[in-house]
Amino acid sequence: MSDAVRTAIRTCPLCEAGCGLELTLDDDQVTRIRGDRDDVFSHGYICPKGSTLRQLHEDPDRLRAPLVRRDGELVEVSWDEAFAEVERRFAAFTEQHGREALGVYVGNPNAHNLSALLYLKPLLKSLGTRNVFSASTVDQRPKELSASWMFGGGLSIPVPDVDRTHLLVILGANPYASNGSLATAPDWPGRIEAMRERGGRLVVVDPRRSRTAEEADLHLAIRPGTDAFLLAALVSTLAAEGRIAPGAAGEFAQGLDTVLELLAPFTPEAVASTVGIDAAEIRQLAVDLSDAPSAAVYGRMGTTTAEFGTIASWLVDVLNLVTGNLDRPGGAMFAKAAAGAANTRGASRTGRGLRVGRHGSRVRGLAETMGELPAACLAEEIDTPGEGQIRGMVTAAGNPVLSTPNGDRLDAAMAGLDLYVAVDIYVNETTRHADVILPPPSSLSKGHYDLALLQVALRNVANYSPPVLPLPPGEPDEWEILARLALIAQGMGAAADPSIVDDLVVNALVQSAVGDEHGPVAGRDADEILAELAPRTGPERLLDLLLRTGPYGDGFGSRTEDVAPGVAPLTLDRLLDHPHGIDLGPLQPRLPDVLRTPSGMIELDAEPILADLPRLHAALDRAVPDAVLVGRRDLRSNNSWMHNLEVLVKGRPRCTLHVHPDDAARWGLADGASARVTGRVGSVEVPVEVTDAVRSGVVSLPHGWGHDLPGVRLEVAGRHAGVNSNVLSDEVLVDVPSGNAVLNGIPVAVAPA
Numbered sequence: 165m166s167d168a169v170r171t172a173i174r175t176c177p178l179c180e181a182g183c184g185l186e187l188t189l190d191d192d193q194v195t196r197i198r199g200d201r202d203d204v205f206s207h208g209y210i211c212p213k214g215s216t217l218r219q220l221h222e223d224p225d226r227l228r229a230p231l232v233r234r235d236g237e238l239v240e241v242s243w244d245e246a247f248a249e250v251e252r253r254f255a256a257f258t259e260q261h262g263r264e265a266l267g268v269y270v271g272n273p274n275a276h277n278l279s280a281l282l283y284l285k286p287l288l289k290s291l292g293t294r295n296v297f298s299a300s301t302v303d304q305r306p307k308e309l310s311a312s313w314m315f316g317g318g319l320s321i322p323v324p325d326v327d328r329t330h331l332l333v334i335l336g337a338n339p340y341a342s343n344g345s346l347a348t349a350p351d352w353p354g355r356i357e358a359m360r361e362r363g364g365r366l367v368v369v370d371p372r373r374s375r376t377a378e379e380a381d382l383h384l385a386i387r388p389g390t391d392a393f394l395l396a397a398l399v400s401t402l403a404a405e406g407r408i409a410p411g412a413a414g415e416f417a418q419g420l421d422t423v424l425e426l427l428a429p430f431t432p433e434a435v436a437s438t439v440g441i442d443a444a445e446i447r448q449l450a451v452d453l454s455d456a457p458s459a460a461v462y463g464r465m466g467t468t469t470a471e472f473g474t475i476a477s478w479l480v481d482v483l484n485l486v487t488g489n490l491d492r493p494g495g496a497m498f499a500k501a502a503a504g505a506a507n508t509r510g511a512s513r514t515g516r517g518l519r520v521g522r523h524g525s526r527v528r529g530l531a532e533t534m535g536e537l538p539a540a541c542l543a544e545e546i547d548t549p550g551e552g553q554i555r556g557m558v559t560a561a562g563n564p565v566l567s568t569p570n571g572d573r574l575d576a577a578m579a580g581l582d583l584y585v586a587v588d589i590y591v592n593e594t595t596r597h598a599d600v601i602l603p604p605p606s607s608l609s610k611g612h613y614d615l616a617l618l619q620v621a622l623r624n625v626a627n628y629s630p631p632v633l634p635l636p637p638g639e640p641d642e643w644e645i646l647a648r649l650a651l652i653a654q655g656m657g658a659a660a661d662p663s664i665v666d667d668l669v670v671n672a673l674v675q676s677a678v679g680d681e682h683g684p685v686a687g688r689d690a691d692e693i694l695a696e697l698a699p700r701t702g703p704e705r706l707l708d709l710l711l712r713t714g715p716y717g718d719g720f721g722s723r724t725e726d727v728a729p730g731v732a733p734l735t736l737d738r739l740l741d742h743p744h745g746i747d748l749g750p751l752q753p754r755l756p757d758v759l760r761t762p763s764g765m766i767e768l769d770a771e772p773i774l775a776d777l778p779r780l781h782a783a784l785d786r787a788v789p790d791a792v793l794v795g796r797r798d799l800r801s802n803n804s805w806m807h808n809l810e811v812l813v814k815g816r817p818r819c820t821l822h823v824h825p826d827d828a829a830r831w832g833l834a835d836g837a838s839a840r841v842t843g844r845v846g847s848v849e850v851p852v853e854v855t856d857a858v859r860s861g862v863v864s865l866p867h868g869w870g871h872d873l874p875g876v877r878l879e880v881a882g883r884h885a886g887v888n889s890n891v892l893s894d895e896v897l898v899d900v901p902s903g904n905a906v907l908n909g910i911p912v913a914v915a916p917a
């Protein structure tokens with residue numbers, strides 16, 4: 165062992181669980197990664213992905229230098245050449261087509277990326293297009309909308325207090341594989357097991373007997389896409405039996421009577437055949453929720469990437485409210501994040517209200533939500549000629565060919581673009597079409613603070629990880645890449661100093677902080693605050709500002725008392741002094757202060773949601789397709805981008821079609837044989853795994869696979885290619901209020917290949 169052996173502590177940036185990692189390094193070589201036993205949140209837990217930061221760092225296919233297309237080939241160039249190429253191409257493009265012909269797609273990893281969370285916004289603003297798309301509309305947009313309309317903030321999402329609850333009801337989520345989502349916590353399995361050890365019960369509602377369902381005391385194998393009916397029936401049952409008991413939260417809720425009246429027709433008997441669950445079981449679950457000393461209902465992908473995603477997301481919170489579980493320990497509670505949360509800034513109980521549909525998509529007229537258009541309409545916006553057609557794209561850490569509906573159509577559309585600039589570490593199925601690829605540094609050379617997802621954490625914690633390794637000489641930091649792109653888009657040229665953007669961002673945030681009359685630096689001199697942030701620059705300066713003006717911050721000297729038992733006010737320096745994180749305690753009731761709605765109340769009767777209920781009603785007792793497709797998660801997989809790590813893909817193939825034995829018999833499919841799965845928009849051939857883990861009439865295929873396209877530079881993934889499930893997902897199927905893609909419950913036909 166050399167003298168240069170050292171240990172570094174950092175938070176895993178790969179998913180929102182945010183586990184603490186302990187890295188051993190010999191010089192700059194990572195020799196071991198294990199869970200950080202002293203981490204205040206994860207206590208040593210990691211999943212198999214966490215230890216692959218080393219393989220990811222060393223992956224020969226990870227881009228270390230920019231690529232530019234020359235004579236049809238992507239070739240390595242210097243950073244200056246790459247930015248000059250972007251400037252040249254961007255100028256020619258806007259001259260010819262204008263900025264509205266530009267589209268942007270922002271992928272999921274940005275949600276865990278400090279630089280992206282802070283500097284993508286100025287880039288988007290500089291690009292000056294309304295054609296903004298992101299992974300949010302193939303994921304959680306319904307929940308963001310329902311939370312905005314009910315509570316006044318897209319991340320004001322109540323999370324299940326798993327550590328204290330007596331009854332946890334999970335719909336459409338598999339935290340044993342995905343470790344929780346929009347409910348940030350390491351070691352969901354351990355938390356669930358601890359709950360059961362103290363006498364708590366787990367109920368899982370899922371068309372598949374997932375790994376989580378295997379652990380459940382009760383598994384209800386619901387028909388895909390029908391969670392909204394089940395949730396409506398649970399509320400309606402509670403109302404009919406006189407069990408509506410909102411408790412303290414009810415004092416701040418408006419519109420409950422209206423909601424109960426509208427949901428009354430959804431009795432267990434009325435929905436039973438639609439959801440495929442006996443009315444008696446639905447009634448019993450309602451009673452159990454009502455009788456439990458505390459209970460938390462939690463819905464995720466299966467509920468949001470479905471036809472009635474917004475209604476289902478809303479009903480989860482309605483159900484938590486009417487059982488008295490909203491905002492109480494053991495129920496569904498709001499986190500109080502240390503930095504970046506809109507629900508800790510400004511005046512409480514007031515807000516502008518969320519408006520959607522301020523503009524619509526050109527081809528289909530799908531409504532804008534939260535400044536974005538639905539990803540389900542990206543392909544048609546590119547390949548449909550006419551005024552406003554998207555002719556150029558910028559993507560950031562995204563692979564929409566594998567992640568959004570009708571992947572084949574989008575793939576063909578991307579091939580025909582006049583300009584495509586990608587910020588990405590790989591030449592993947594989408595970026596293979598790029599003219600320029602700008603790779604951000606290895607995650608080991610980036611600082612990490614989960615600004616977004618700590619807003620939905622199951623415990624209030626704060627932890628910052630500085631970079632473990634220095635940036636290689638000449639390589640820009642990620643924020644600098646985004647800032648330089650912004651400057652090019654603003655016409656300031658490829659050589660402009662990225663600190664111009666950095667200074668603009670920090671100035672805007674400081675002005676906002678001193679202008680917040682309810683904040684800790686209200687009325688203070690902005691220059692004085694800026695001076696206190698010096699000499700830091702970049703993301704660390706912004707994070708320090710957000711922490712210090714946050715609910716536990718030192719307020720630049722205005723707060724001196726402890727902000728949690730034994731915890732002095734926060735600054736970035738203080739976080740750096742606590743590499744294992746700072747525990748700010750279990751979630752505390754936050755009503756009514758958390759509310760930012762126009763009425764100052766929980767708006768249960770939000771008009772856009774109620775307006776969608778007739779659509780739900782009309783879908784009762786519809787004919788059931790012969791087979792529908794659902795997705796599934798695997799502990800060793802993370803959407804589309806980690807299949808190039810041998811350690812995660814070796815062993816039995818994971819991209820298989822799960823088929824129930826009865827269906828296999830009637831379709832003539834044998835275990836291990838190939839099936840052809842055909843939907844309205846596409847067809848794939850995939851190996852079959854016969855298993856009674858899926859209910860009859862349902863087939864399951866994981867997403868993020870299909871790596872065998874020409875030009876992709878993912879050697880390992882190419883050997884474990886699998887098929888792209890989104891070749892089957894139909895861009896026409898969306899949840900109406902949100903435009904979110906329907907990825908669960910897609911009608912398909914299955915036959916031997």
Ligand code: SF4
Pocket residue numbers: 176177178179180181182183209210211212213214215343350351
């Ligand atoms: S669950 Fe795995 S991937 Fe997610 S943060 Fe923890 S170690 Fe990383």
